[in-house]
Amino acid sequence: MKAVVITHPGGPEVLQLMERPRPSFAANEVLVKVAAAGISRPDIFQRKGNYPPPAGAPEDIPGLEIAGTVVETGADVIRWQTGDKVCALVYGGGYATYCSVPEGQCLPVPDSFTFIEAASLPETFFTVWTNVFDQGKLQPGESLLVHGGSSGIGVAAIQMATALGSTVYATAGSDEKCKFCEELGAAKAINYNTEDFTATIARLTNNRGVDVILDMVGGNYTPCNLQSLADEGRLVMINAIKGKDVQVDLSLVMRKRLIITGSMLRSREIAFKSAIARNLEKRIWPLLASKKIKPVVYSVFTALHAANAHQLMERNDHIGKLVLRFDS
Numbered sequence: 525m526k527a528v529v530i531t532h533p534g535g536p537e538v539l540q541l542m543e544r545p546r547p548s549f550a551a552n553e554v555l556v557k558v559a560a561a562g563i564s565r566p567d568i569f570q571r572k573g574n575y576p577p578p579a580g581a582p583e584d585i586p587g588l589e590i591a592g593t594v595v596e597t598g599a600d601v602i603r604w605q606t607g608d609k610v611c612a613l614v615y616g617g618g619y620a621t622y623c624s625v626p627e628g629q630c631l632p633v634p635d636s637f638t639f640i641e642a643a644s645l646p647e648t649f650f651t652v653w654t655n656v657f658d659q660g661k662l663q664p665g666e667s668l669l670v671h672g673g674s675s676g677i678g679v680a681a682i683q684m685a686t687a688l689g690s691t692v693y694a695t696a697g698s699d700e701k702c703k704f705c706e707e708l709g710a711a712k713a714i715n716y717n718t719e720d721f722t723a724t725i726a727r728l729t730n731n732r733g734v735d736v737i738l739d740m741v742g743g744n745y746t747p748c749n750l751q752s753l754a755d756e757g758r759l760v761m762i763n764a765i766k767g768k769d770v771q772v773d774l775s776l777v778m779r780k781r782l783i784i785t786g787s788m789l790r791s792r793e794i795a796f797k798s799a800i801a802r803n804l805e806k807r808i809w810p811l812l813a814s815k816k817i818k819p820v821v822y823s824v825f826t827a828l829h830a831a832n833a834h835q836l837m838e839r840n841d842h843i844g845k846l847v848l849r850f851d852s
């Protein structure tokens with residue numbers, strides 16, 4: 525098969541399209557002929573050598589989400605058959621023309637979606653579901669602040685939380701990104717380069733604060749996040765771009781009865797990821813089919829040009845998702 529390989533840790537140029545053997549598949553797995561693979565920020569960290577893949581994942585082929593056609597099924601697979609069109613959260617190895625995946629981590633390609641659109645969904649939708657709704661316990665009628673509102677994660681979080689009945693605020697780094705977040709459903713998007721999000725959230729919520737914050741920034745955002753939470757608010761961390769060693773005012777945590785939590789999805793077990801898939805299929809897939817939630821694909825690259833896709837992501841100019849295409 526063809527695969528985009530990290531030839532050694534480094535810049536985007538280390539990604540090379542090469543021949544590799546097809547992956548084997550276990551009794552509980554399907555083998556998918558990949559039509560498209562989503563690109564996620566963790567792929568960049570892996571390429572740079574800062575994010576070693578978990579044991580058992582392909583060492584040098586990145587890619588955490590795919591869409592394509594099932595071509596073979598393991599002996600214990602119940603749901604899927606050869607020819608089924610699926611999208612899936614994978615352990616790694618998504619940037620390749622074939623990828624094996626536990627059957628529970630597959631979802632049907634939503635009605636009328638292209639493979640490119642479907643490949644843009646799994647990594648961000650699984651991450652948002654488990655962090656915002658499971659860990660953060662966001663309820664209809666509550667409010668959510670999403671940092672990085674125009675990121676792949678951000679555009680999924682804004683749409684999912686809005687569709688399920690929450691008021692969503694977002695931050696992003698330009699007016700153009702903020703406008704897009706509001707078009708997706710955010711009640712207000714705050715340009716963090718020109719506005720203090722803590723003051724704006726206080727004003728918008730009449731000093732109450734929000735119920736849940738989804739944050740990948742950390743660092744000096746953390747005291748501001750705690751300030752911006754309502755009583756019994758939940759801060760959910762999915763990265764710490766600006767630093768993991770942070771200052772926390774514990775008296776504020778106690779006074780407001782706050783919860784600080786977070787998670788990393790990639791290393792979680794198959795049963796955990798499969799349970800998220802079933803929740804997404806029940807609660808979110810109908811909203812994709814009815815177009816209440818839309819895929820946001822900013823740009824598509826052929827596998828040969830994977831390096832250009834990583835360059836674009838590292839410039840941070842994009843809004844939503846970047847996707848790799850594998851032509852048959």
Ligand SMILES: NC(=O)c1ccc[n+]([C@@H]2O[C@H](COP(=O)([O-])OP(=O)(O)OC[C@H]3O[C@@H](n4cnc5c(N)ncnc54)[C@H](OP(=O)(O)O)[C@@H]3O)[C@@H](O)[C@H]2O)c1
Binds near residue numbers: 565674678695762789
């Ligand atoms: N814990 C988990 O399980 C998990 C799973 C998936 C992703 N994540 C994390 O979630 C975040 C979003 O992922 P994604 O795939 O949606 O990424 P993405 O589309 O590339 O978006 C990242 C956004 O973060 C903002 N940003 C600000 N400073 C940055 C910096 N120094 N480096 C990188 N980005 C910066 C940028 O928007 P502005 O211009 O608006 O600042 C950028 O567009 C990443 O940090 C990723 O590691 C965590």
